[in-house]
Amino acid sequence: MTDSEGHDGAGESGDEGVVRRERFSGGPAREFLSSLSADERIFAADLAVDRAHVVMLAEQGIVGDETAGEILRALDEIEDAGHSSLPDGEDVHEAIETAVIDRVGPEGGRMHTARSRNDEVATCIRCRLREDALDLIETVVEAREQMLEVAAAHDETVMPGYTHLQPAQPTTVGHWLCSYESALARDTARLLDTYERINQSPLGGAAFAGTPFDIDRERTADLLGFNGLVENAMDGASARDFLVETTAAVTGLATTLSGLAEDMVTFANRGHVEIADEYASTSSIMPQKKNPDTLELVRGRTGDTTAGLNGLLTTLKGLPRAYNRDLQRAGSHAWDAIDSVTASTEVAVGAVVTAEWPEEELAEAAGDGFSTATGVADRLAQAGLPFRTAHEVVARAGETADPGIDAIEDAVEAELGQSLDDVADREAIEAALDPVESVRMRDSRGGPAPETLCAHLDRARDNLDEDQSALADRRDSLAAAESTLDSEVDTYV
Numbered sequence: 001m002t003d004s005e006g007h008d009g010a011g012e013s014g015d016e017g018v019v020r021r022e023r024f025s026g027g028p029a030r031e032f033l034s035s036l037s038a039d040e041r042i043f044a045a046d047l048a049v050d051r052a053h054v055v056m057l058a059e060q061g062i063v064g065d066e067t068a069g070e071i072l073r074a075l076d077e078i079e080d081a082g083h084s085s086l087p088d089g090e091d092v093h094e095a096i097e098t099a100v101i102d103r104v105g106p107e108g109g110r111m112h113t114a115r116s117r118n119d120e121v122a123t124c125i126r127c128r129l130r131e132d133a134l135d136l137i138e139t140v141v142e143a144r145e146q147m148l149e150v151a152a153a154h155d156e157t158v159m160p161g162y163t164h165l166q167p168a169q170p171t172t173v174g175h176w177l178c179s180y181e182s183a184l185a186r187d188t189a190r191l192l193d194t195y196e197r198i199n200q201s202p203l204g205g206a207a208f209a210g211t212p213f214d215i216d217r218e219r220t221a222d223l224l225g226f227n228g229l230v231e232n233a234m235d236g237a238s239a240r241d242f243l244v245e246t247t248a249a250v251t252g253l254a255t256t257l258s259g260l261a262e263d264m265v266t267f268a269n270r271g272h273v274e275i276a277d278e279y280a281s282t283s284s285i286m287p288q289k290k291n292p293d294t295l296e297l298v299r300g301r302t303g304d305t306t307a308g309l310n311g312l313l314t315t316l317k318g319l320p321r322a323y324n325r326d327l328q329r330a331g332s333h334a335w336d337a338i339d340s341v342t343a344s345t346e347v348a349v350g351a352v353v354t355a356e357w358p359e360e361e362l363a364e365a366a367g368d369g370f371s372t373a374t375g376v377a378d379r380l381a382q383a384g385l386p387f388r389t390a391h392e393v394v395a396r397a398g399e400t401a402d403p404g405i406d407a408i409e410d411a412v413e414a415e416l417g418q419s420l421d422d423v424a425d426r427e428a429i430e431a432a433l434d435p436v437e438s439v440r441m442r443d444s445r446g447g448p449a450p451e452t453l454c455a456h457l458d459r460a461r462d463n464l465d466e467d468q469s470a471l472a473d474r475r476d477s478l479a480a481a482e483s484t485l486d487s488e489v490d491t492y493v
Contacts, residue, residue: 035328039092041335043083045127046092047075048485049120049203052223054111055488056216063110069492071111074103076493091328093117093124114213116206118237118323123203125331127224129246130198132338134474137191139342140253141467143349144184148464150353151177152457155450158435159272159362160371167369170435173357175448178456180260180352185460187253188467194245195474201226202236208322209233223488225481237323240316243334247309250337251302257341257348258302261295264351268292272362279351298348301340308333366435370403375438376429383424389415405430 039046051072058068078086078099087102089095094117101108154173161171201224204210204217210233217229230236267273275292283289312333315326373394380390396411397403408429409420420426431437443449446456 033090033325035091036086036089036095038332040083042121042124042128043092044079045124046096046120047079048127048224048482049123050075050096050111051489052220052485053115053120053203055223055485055492056219057110057113058492059219060214060216062113062213062215065492067104067107067110070104071100071108072489072493074100074108077103091117091121093120114206114211114215115204116208116237118207119202119205119233122230122236122239123201123224126198126200126202126226126242129242129331129334129338130195130474130478132335133191133195133198133246134471134478136250136253136338136342136345137188137195137467137471139345140184140188140191141464141471143345144181144188144460144464144467146353147177147181147184147349148457148460151175151181151453154357155453155457157357157359157362158366158439159357160366160368165266167371169371169374169442170366170438171448172439172450172453173362174450174453174457176263177352178453178460180256181460183256183259184253185463185467187249187256190249190252191246192467192470194242194249196227197245198242199225199227199474200230200242201228202230202233202239205230205233205236208237223481223485225478234322238319238321238327240312240327240330243330244309244312244316247305247312247334247337250334250341251305251309254302254305254337254341254344257344258299260352261292261298261348264295264348264355265292265299270365271358272365274356274358275351276354276356279347279354292351294347295351298344301344304340305337308337363435367433370398372433372435372438373398373403375432375441376408378441379428379432380424383428385423404433 054063054068054071054075057063058065063071075096078096083092085099086092086095087098089098097109097112100111151174154177155175157173158170159173159176160167161169161176201217201221203220203224204215221227221229230239264273264275268275275290275295277290279292279294280290281293283291312330315330315333319326376397377387377390377394380393381387385393393411393415394408396415397407400407400410405420405426412418412420412423416423420429432441439448440450443452445452447453
């Protein structure tokens with residue numbers, strides 16, 4: 001009895017048995033293993049890494065100049081043809097090598113001398129990620145520049161400030177904007193710090209234990225624009241903490257943007273801001289609606305980014321040292337996060353800087369809920385009352401239907417048995433009840449008083465200039481390395 005006949009006896013046709021066996025014959029496994037489609041993102045990076053490695057091999061006498069030239073010419077052809085023209089392969093690295101051998105013959109296989117796909121892929125990821133990080137940093141820096149311009153234009157535009165979503169103290173649109181620009185400045189600093197640890201080269205570490213060939217790791221690092229080496233070969237092949245750090249920094253930025261979006265949604269609900277039509281939509285059924293949809297999506301994308309960070313950490317948790325195939329799934333979390341948050345930055349800040357701030361409505365709302373109470377208590381304390389006593393006096397006044405100067409005078413008499421004129425300057429107290437004066441009197445560093453805010457804007461612009469210079473330096477360094485690599489390639493091609 002044949003195997004198929006035996007299966008037939010169990011109630012399964014011969015054809016069904018063949019289909020079941022084909023499911024486990026390796027075809028699906030090959031597709032499951034392949035990352036070639038996803039690797040399109042690092043296609044250009046892989047070509048650069050290949051070129052730098054081949055140049056170094058030729059300089060070290062490991063590969064002949066003629067062979068190096070043939071390989072480098074093949075790489076140019078592969079670049080011109082594009083990722084879509086690559087032959088099938090387990091990943092982009094294998095596919096490029098196959099394409100080189102197809103053009104050059106067996107000698108093309110010398111390009112893989114003294115390296116592994118383990119150090120190769122780690123290097124490619126770092127090359128591409130640093131470019132993406134710089135693009136995101138540039139987006140954030142430009143966003144901060146625009147926010148500072150709008151803040152300067154609204155340094156005296158009084159608006160209500162909230163704690164616990166309750167009217168708290170008057171502030172200004174400029175002061176509110178600067179609070180988020182300051183947060184974005186810290187996000188920028190974290191991304192710049194992260195860049196330094198991304199920009200270390202693992203190339204030349206091979207699988208994880210180095211190579212017997214007389215290679216020059218510093219040379220390939222220089223040709224690729226890296227600032228240094230991941231010294232330990234095992235660490236270089238396995239470490240993905242730079243992905244964690246990048247994704248964490250990006251998630252922090254997403255959280256900043258989510259808060260900005262939430263404030264704008266709340267302000268729009270209260271009529272404190274008019275969001276430009278380009279950043280809003282209407283209801284499919286309710287024609288009077290203007291919905292801040294883009295800002296709501298900024299909030300929503302933050303959840304995606306946070307999930308990506310958790311996914312990355314879960315992928316890396318408990319992996320043994322050196323390379324494990326799990327790492328093939330690690331990079332996508334960082335790519336998805338950085339793409340999503342770059343777009344969120346453009347949208348969230350775009351919605352803010354194109355919005356209209358109704359100054360009259362904001363000024364009227366700035367005093368709601370007796371929001372100037374703290375300023376009155378401060379003036380009483382400056383006149384000599386203990387602040388806690390002043391707090392109790394103003395709290396009593398706040399319990400009345402109209403907490404104005406008369407209510408404060410009655411509260412002083414009830415609490416202290418004295419007239420207001422005996423305790424403080426009536427005109428100063430009355431002025432403190434005005435939201436504009438309440439803002440102007442809070443002139444300590446970091447406060448909303450216009451002159452104080454102008455000084456802050458100067459410092460913020462200086463900080464912005466430093467970050468722009470840091471970004472330009474890193475761009476220039478990579479461009480110089482690319483130019484050097486092109487020149488070295490030309491000597492062989």
